[in-house]
Amino acid sequence: MTTPGKFSSNTNRLGKENGIKRDMCASVVAGSLTLTLLCCGAGRTPRARGPQCSRSASPASARSALQAGRSRARIPSACPPALPLARPPASAEPDASDSPHTFISVHTCTNVPSHLQALKLSSWHGSSSVSEDHRGSSPAGDIVDLGQPDSLPSALPPARPDLRPFTMGGCFSKPKPVELKIEVVLPEKERGKEELSASGKGSPRAYQGNGTARHFHAEERLPTTQPYPSPQDCVEATVCHVKDLENGQMREVELGWGKVLLVKDNGEFHALGHKCPHYGAPLVKGVLSRGRVRCPWHGACFNISTGDLEDFPGLDSLHKFQVKIEKEKVTVRASKQALQLQRRTKVMAKCISPSAGHSSSTNVLIVGAGAAGLVCAETLRQEGFSDRIVLCTLDRHLPYDRAKLSKSLDAQPEQLALRPKEFFRAYGIEMLTEAQVVTVDVRNKKAVFKDGFKLEYSKLLLAPGSSPKTLNCKGKDVENVFTIRTPEDANRVVRLARGRNAVVVGAGFLGMEVAAYLTEKAHSVSVVELEETPFRRFLGERVGRALMKMFENNRVKFYMQTEVLELRAQEGKLQEVVLKSSKVLRADVCVVGIGAVPATGFLRQSGIGLDSRGFIPVNKMMQTNVPGVFAAGDAVTFPLAWRNNRKVNIPHWQMAHAQGRVAAQNMLAQEAEINTVPYLWTAMFGKSLRYAGYGEGFDDVIIQGDLEELKFVAFYTKGDEVIAVASMNYDPIVSKVAEVLASGRAIRKREVDPVDLVSMAPGQALAADVITRAEGKQNRRHVLAHRERILSSAAMDLGRPPGHQERLLLPLEDGPSKASAVIDSWF
Numbered sequence: 001m002t003t004p005g006k007f008s009s010n011t012n013r014l015g016k017e018n019g020i021k022r023d024m025c026a027s028v029v030a031g032s033l034t035l036t037l038l039c040c041g042a043g044r045t046p047r048a049r050g051p052q053c054s055r056s057a058s059p060a061s062a063r064s065a066l067q068a069g070r071s072r073a074r075i076p077s078a079c080p081p082a083l084p085l086a087r088p089p090a091s092a093e094p095d096a097s098d099s100p101h102t103f104i105s106v107h108t109c110t111n112v113p114s115h116l117q118a119l120k121l122s123s124w125h126g127s128s129s130v131s132e133d134h135r136g137s138s139p140a141g142d143i144v145d146l147g148q149p150d151s152l153p154s155a156l157p158p159a160r161p162d163l164r165p166f167t168m169g170g171c172f173s174k175p176k177p178v179e180l181k182i183e184v185v186l187p188e189k190e191r192g193k194e195e196l197s198a199s200g201k202g203s204p205r206a207y208q209g210n211g212t213a214r215h216f217h218a219e220e221r222l223p224t225t226q227p228y229p230s231p232q233d234c235v236e237a238t239v240c241h242v243k244d245l246e247n248g249q250m251r252e253v254e255l256g257w258g259k260v261l262l263v264k265d266n267g268e269f270h271a272l273g274h275k276c277p278h279y280g281a282p283l284v285k286g287v288l289s290r291g292r293v294r295c296p297w298h299g300a301c302f303n304i305s306t307g308d309l310e311d312f313p314g315l316d317s318l319h320k321f322q323v324k325i326e327k328e329k330v331t332v333r334a335s336k337q338a339l340q341l342q343r344r345t346k347v348m349a350k351c352i353s354p355s356a357g358h359s360s361s362t363n364v365l366i367v368g369a370g371a372a373g374l375v376c377a378e379t380l381r382q383e384g385f386s387d388r389i390v391l392c393t394l395d396r397h398l399p400y401d402r403a404k405l406s407k408s409l410d411a412q413p414e415q416l417a418l419r420p421k422e423f424f425r426a427y428g429i430e431m432l433t434e435a436q437v438v439t440v441d442v443r444n445k446k447a448v449f450k451d452g453f454k455l456e457y458s459k460l461l462l463a464p465g466s467s468p469k470t471l472n473c474k475g476k477d478v479e480n481v482f483t484i485r486t487p488e489d490a491n492r493v494v495r496l497a498r499g500r501n502a503v504v505v506g507a508g509f510l511g512m513e514v515a516a517y518l519t520e521k522a523h524s525v526s527v528v529e530l531e532e533t534p535f536r537r538f539l540g541e542r543v544g545r546a547l548m549k550m551f552e553n554n555r556v557k558f559y560m561q562t563e564v565l566e567l568r569a570q571e572g573k574l575q576e577v578v579l580k581s582s583k584v585l586r587a588d589v590c591v592v593g594i595g596a597v598p599a600t601g602f603l604r605q606s607g608i609g610l611d612s613r614g615f616i617p618v619n620k621m622m623q624t625n626v627p628g629v630f631a632a633g634d635a636v637t638f639p640l641a642w643r644n645n646r647k648v649n650i651p652h653w654q655m656a657h658a659q660g661r662v663a664a665q666n667m668l669a670q671e672a673e674i675n676t677v678p679y680l681w682t683a684m685f686g687k688s689l690r691y692a693g694y695g696e697g698f699d700d701v702i703i704q705g706d707l708e709e710l711k712f713v714a715f716y717t718k719g720d721e722v723i724a725v726a727s728m729n730y731d732p733i734v735s736k737v738a739e740v741l742a743s744g745r746a747i748r749k750r751e752v753d754p755v756d757l758v759s760m761a762p763g764q765a766l767a768a769d770v771i772t773r774a775e776g777k778q779n780r781r782h783v784l785a786h787r788e789r790i791l792s793s794a795a796m797d798l799g800r801p802p803g804h805q806e807r808l809l810l811p812l813e814d815g816p817s818k819a820s821a822v823i824d825s826w827f
Contacts, residue, residue, distance in 0.1 A: 258339030312657030351428020368463030369393035375660030475567035511593035693724030
């Protein structure tokens with residue numbers, strides 16, 4: 001444990017070491033400590049008012065009053081979010097002028113009054129933010145009883161010189177560096193608590209909050225209301241020997257009644273939740289690279305040091321558990337509740353705007369409550385934004401997982417919901433359902449709704465998504481013809497198709513997912529497509545035919561290279577679908593999946609730029625041509641960084657998440673740029689196809705594996721470069737390729753023919769891995785015939801001297817899988 005006397009109060013030294021300037025004011029949290037903050041405005045001479053600490057009290061009198069335990073702290077109208085607490089060097093000597101339990105910390109925050117203030121942050125155990133009674137203009141706060149703690153924990157987060165200034169209280173003005181003085185109160189139950197790190201020593205970055213090691217960083221500003229777990233609520237066990245895992249290795253270990261993902265990276269052990277919070281994928285089968293683990297199913301990335309979600313899809317992060325090393329044995333400790341939950345929502349600010357809920361103005365208006373809109377709202381709260389946020393949607397439901405609609409047609413809205421209504425209420429995110437914006441007045445910063453209601457905004461995010469295309473043929477308005485847009489649409493399709501004849505128009509992802517789902521419900525399922533094979537433009541001819549065969553084996557009939565001529569009805573309800581090929585299909589229900597158009601018609605007269613197809617062009621920061629107006633999701637075109645900033649439209653669920661976060665960060669002037677690798681997936685007949693990259697315009701497809709057995713990986717190339725990859729039953733190859741592309745390295749065609757990729761970190765060369773895994777004599781003969789070229793290429797790419805080629809020769813004689821193991825061992 002570290003005593004208070006070891007904390008320095010020399011602000012000049014700390015300011016120089018941390019690169020922080022003077023004149024700062026903000027509230028601070030550290031673990032479950034109660035903190036009282038004093039702010040000293042540079043160059044000011046405040047008035048003193050004796051023992052009561054007001055906004056104009058002097059530093060000396062304020063400190064004296066606080067130490068006496070009788071100070072009252074006046075809470076400002078917009079209390080800033082909490083900041084990490086900077087910890088000075090252990091060697092720093094205490095200042096004799098300060099009381100034993102007083103120390104000074106320096107950090108950065110913005111847009112806070114620079115005059116003297118004293119703020120009291122509510123107890124960690126009693127509130128998740130400043131007391132509700134202190135919202136708006138508030139009288140003096142409660143009495144602050146500092147007491148005389150005899151020790152301080154070693155778990156105070158260190159200074160973060162790399163932390164960007166952030167915006168608070170809904171203010172978007174220019175950041176201003178400021179300086180902090182802090183008084184610390186240590187609750188009784190915190191005393192004597194030892195924190196654990198990978199080395200078995202006290203961790204300067206983590207503290208015990210809910211049985212898990214929490215880490216403060218830019219995304220976590222305010223605490224959540226979570227009880228401190230008692231020893232009986234935790235489980236601890238020795239899980240392995242330190243030599244059982246090599247660097248870069250992951251293992252799933254038992255802990256009590258649950259499991260934990262144990263990771264060894266750069267000599268340190270990390271313990272995390274073992275399942276991806278998105279859909280529950282086992283992360284041990286994912287890819288470990290660059291200090292993060294990537295999900296093998298859908299590509300979500302989690303920081304192994306914090307458990308934080310770094311790339312999408314999904315909304316929640318992983319729990320991070322304590323790790324202790326004693327006598328070369330690795331011990332993990334976690335709360336039982338965290339082991340069961342398998343997900344952690346990042347700490348978020350709460351809305352403290354007095355006008356929230358009953359005003360015609362808002363600081364942030366988000367049009368569209370899909371993935372982009374929801375992530376934008378959550379990111380703002382995670383970054384400490386505490387003013388009003390309004391999220392409006394055409395749907396009657398709260399944000400839901402739209403990607404599941406075509407894969408699980410009978411799912412109910414509450415099963416698809418991304419967040420419960422209590423979540424939006426708790427964090428002050430106002431939802432306007434069935435609310436249609438008909439125009440935007442960018443000059444006066446107003447959005448006009450269909451019912452005439454007008455809402456002013458300071459910042460605007462446009463995430464309207466897209467509208468499905470409909471058939472333009474005779475009888476197009478008959479009943480029982482659907483586009484899958486809402487849960488109600490999907491549910492009605494299932495009810496009408498049960499035991500009857502279903503026709504699906506369009507053999508893209510949506511159409512094929514619907515067809516696959518209906519095979520177990522409908523009497524017959526037919527697919528009509530203009531192309532020669534399904535997915536031809538997206539996955540290529542060979543992969544498309546292999547998937548088409550899988551559907552035919554599940555009694556789906558295809559009518560290719562034709563389109564719908566007429567929809568015939570009886571008593572107003574669909575009865576037949578007539579094709580241009582003269583074929584007539586019996587149909588009780590028809591689902592149309594022939595693409596979509598951006599839902600941006602309401603912006604045509606707004607002055608916000610649209611391209612010839614109706615998309616909203618944005619830059620890397622998701623900014624439109626109008627200052628303060630951002631756009632994200634299916635309706636935008638943006639520069640794709642790893643494709644030479646080519647302007648593209650990528651209507652993927654994962655990409656919408658990423659764009660929503662970048663938009664929120666730039667509303668707060670963080671200068672973030674969109675830089676993520678597109679990742680999508682589909683599920684048909686219990687098999688999942690995964691895809692990463694952007695393959696538009698590919699001129700060749702290199703396929704490894706067995707298409708007939710649907711166990712393959714396909715590399716899509718343009719010229720000499722791999723631009724996308726798809727696989728089925730070949731995890732985690734797509735996540736590996738996505739991680740390579742995310743690192744900024746180009747993958748050359750020769751590197752995937754006939755070799756595969758192994759995960760790599762930035763700055764490392766690409767490793768070549770024989771892809772066949774000892775499957776198939778023909779592939780084995782090919783590898784052996786060309787092994788000299790393959791091994792030379794691999795050794796050159798790895799930066800190894802020629803002698804290292806010999807290490808691969810013997811393993812190749814015993815099968816390609818052993819060669820893979822040798823190469824993997826280098827990472």
